[in-house]
Amino acid sequence: MATAKVELILATFLFCAASVAAGRASSYSRRSSAAVDGICKSLVVTQGYACQEHTVTTKDGYILGLQRIPASRSGRLAYKPPVLLQHGLMMDAVTWLMNLPDESLAFILADAGYDVWLSNSRGTQSSLQHTSLSPSDPAYWEWSWDELVTYDMPAILQHVRSITGQNMHYVGHSLGTLIALAAFSHKELVNKLRSAVLLSPIAYLNQMPSPLARAAAQIFLAEDIYWLGLHQFIPKGDAVNKLINDICNITGNDCSNLMSGFTGQNCCLNSSRSDIFLNHEPQSTATKNMIHLAQMIRTGTIAMFDYGNEDNNMNHYGQPTPPVYNMTKIPNDLPLYLSYGGKDLLADPNDVKVLLGCLKDHDGDKVVIQYREDYAHADFVFGVNANQIIYEPVMAFFHLH
Numbered sequence: 001m002a003t004a005k006v007e008l009i010l011a012t013f014l015f016c017a018a019s020v021a022a023g024r025a026s027s028y029s030r031r032s033s034a035a036v037d038g039i040c041k042s043l044v045v046t047q048g049y050a051c052q053e054h055t056v057t058t059k060d061g062y063i064l065g066l067q068r069i070p071a072s073r074s075g076r077l078a079y080k081p082p083v084l085l086q087h088g089l090m091m092d093a094v095t096w097l098m099n100l101p102d103e104s105l106a107f108i109l110a111d112a113g114y115d116v117w118l119s120n121s122r123g124t125q126s127s128l129q130h131t132s133l134s135p136s137d138p139a140y141w142e143w144s145w146d147e148l149v150t151y152d153m154p155a156i157l158q159h160v161r162s163i164t165g166q167n168m169h170y171v172g173h174s175l176g177t178l179i180a181l182a183a184f185s186h187k188e189l190v191n192k193l194r195s196a197v198l199l200s201p202i203a204y205l206n207q208m209p210s211p212l213a214r215a216a217a218q219i220f221l222a223e224d225i226y227w228l229g230l231h232q233f234i235p236k237g238d239a240v241n242k243l244i245n246d247i248c249n250i251t252g253n254d255c256s257n258l259m260s261g262f263t264g265q266n267c268c269l270n271s272s273r274s275d276i277f278l279n280h281e282p283q284s285t286a287t288k289n290m291i292h293l294a295q296m297i298r299t300g301t302i303a304m305f306d307y308g309n310e311d312n313n314m315n316h317y318g319q320p321t322p323p324v325y326n327m328t329k330i331p332n333d334l335p336l337y338l339s340y341g342g343k344d345l346l347a348d349p350n351d352v353k354v355l356l357g358c359l360k361d362h363d364g365d366k367v368v369i370q371y372r373e374d375y376a377h378a379d380f381v382f383g384v385n386a387n388q389i390i391y392e393p394v395m396a397f398f399h400l401h
Contacts, residue, residue: 039067039118039126043097048073049110056159057131058122058151065126066156067093068163069106069116078115081194082164083398084156086119088174088200089293090235090282092126093118095173095381098273098280103384105171108391114398117160117168119176121148123232124283141231144292144305145175149182157192169398170196173381174346177201181355182302182325184334195335195401197394199380200347203327203355205293206300210263210345217294226287233290235282264345264376268383302327327358335401337368339390341375368397 040051044067054066071077085106087095096106096118110116120126122143123135133140160168170193172180177198183189184196208214216222225233292305303322307313310320317323330336336359340352349371359367372379372389380390 039065039093039097039120043094044069044106047097047101047107049101049107050075054159054163055129056155058155060147060151061131061133062122062127062151063129063131064122064152064156065120066159067118067120067126069110069118072111072113073101073107074111076113078110078113080113080115081166081398082115082117082160082168083109084117084119084160084168084170086153086170086172086176086180087121088172088176088202089289090233090285091174092120092124092280092283094280098382099270099384103270103387105381105386105391108387109395112395114169115164117156119152119156121152123285135232138229138231141286142288143286144289145179145182146292146304148175148179149188153179153183154189157189161192167192167194169194169401171199171394172196173199174202174377177347178203178302181327181330184330185302185325185327187329187331190331190334193334195337195398197337197339197397199339199390200344200377201338201340201352201355202347203302203358204300204351205296205348206298207348207350207354208297208346209348213346214297217297220294222287222290222294226291231287232284233287234284263378264341264343266376266378266383267343267374268379268385270382270384273382327355328361330359330362332362333366335366335397336362337370337394337397339370339372339380339394341377341379342371342373343376346377368393 038053040053044051049069050071052068052070054068055063056066057063085093085096087093093106097104101107101111106116106118123141128135130140135141157168170180177200180196180198181201181203222233288305295306296302302325304317304325306322307316313320313322338352338356340347340349342349356369370390370393375383375389380386383389
């Protein structure tokens with residue numbers, strides 16, 4: 001493994017050098033139509049729906065883009081409460097718009113009368129602005145999902161509430177579930193919510209069976225990239241593809257289907273939509289964010305970012321180890337709907353069961369658990385049959401709360 005890691009570090013160095021030589025700023029000149037025209041214009045209005053572009057500024061200066069679908073395709077204004085949709089890692093709000101209107105959750109909710117809001121986390125194409133930093137500045141990328149909990153999510157929820165005057169339902173997928181659970185464990189933001197739906201819930205990660213994700217975490221790939229100077233993790237491009245291929249070769253993993261290698265064998269994706277996916281996703285994230293997730297895989301804890309030694313942690317937290325997000329502290333009366341799949345390699349069923357164990361004292365009439373044996377990680381947001389299997393029960397849950 002020592003030789004393999006040396007080879008991987010060399011590959012990483014070449015990747016960093018190629019990125020720097022090309023110029024960080026140049027990556028923003030090759031944006032998709034959603035970045036140039038905005039998500040509303042490129043993906044919502046084209047389907048016959050009204051759409052509004054909003055921005056909100058976080059306390060640490062990031063300017064986030066949100067989209068609002070305030071009416072059904074027929075033009076009837078929303079008459080049900082707002083619903084906020086939060087995407088996962090290396091994705092953006094396009095997650096909820098990728099399929100046809102009768103298969104995409106954002107459109108399905110709008111047609112059912114809900115006031116739909118789409119969140120875009122910092123660093124994605126709709127949320128690249130900052131009050132003083134440029135994405136070409138390494139300091140722009142000095143964040144992990146801790147900051148999504150502390151800054152992004154509160155700013156977005158407050159904006160939606162200030163515009164609508166109502167508490168909202170929340171739907172998160174993957175990383176969008178982790179930031180919600182972390183916030184709830186501190187009893188934050190629950191006073192702005194009617195309920196929370198967690199699709200492929202990410203919390204405990206140490207039993208994750210994804211061979212590629214686990215290999216990257218165990219050989220400290222993200223840390224190597226970070227210390228070689230690349231604070232932005234760019235998942236697209238020839239250099240990254242070469243790096244991933246090197247990981248596959250060194251670890252002996254089959255990378256013929258990268259999505260399945262990371263997420264599990266999805267049962268129900270529409271292959272005809274793959275070009276749309278590749279045109280918009282995956283999105284950049286912070287390398288520090290990838291390090292934070294790798295720490296969770298290695299330690300099995302849900303804690304704040306570990307700065308590597310007691311002195312640095314003391315400087316940031318006033319204690320030698322990072323504070324823990326305690327899942328047992330989630331308010332027992334918060335209505336929760338958790339849906340997970342038997343084929344998911346990221347939200348592994350065994351890890352999800354650990355989370356469910358933390359919720360064992362939750363009010364019985366306030367929690368719904370759904371298990372789908374044939375679903376993997378992406379099926380919950382891209383599955384052609386998710387409308388009947390997942391979204392209809394979710395809307396019934398909303399109706400109760």
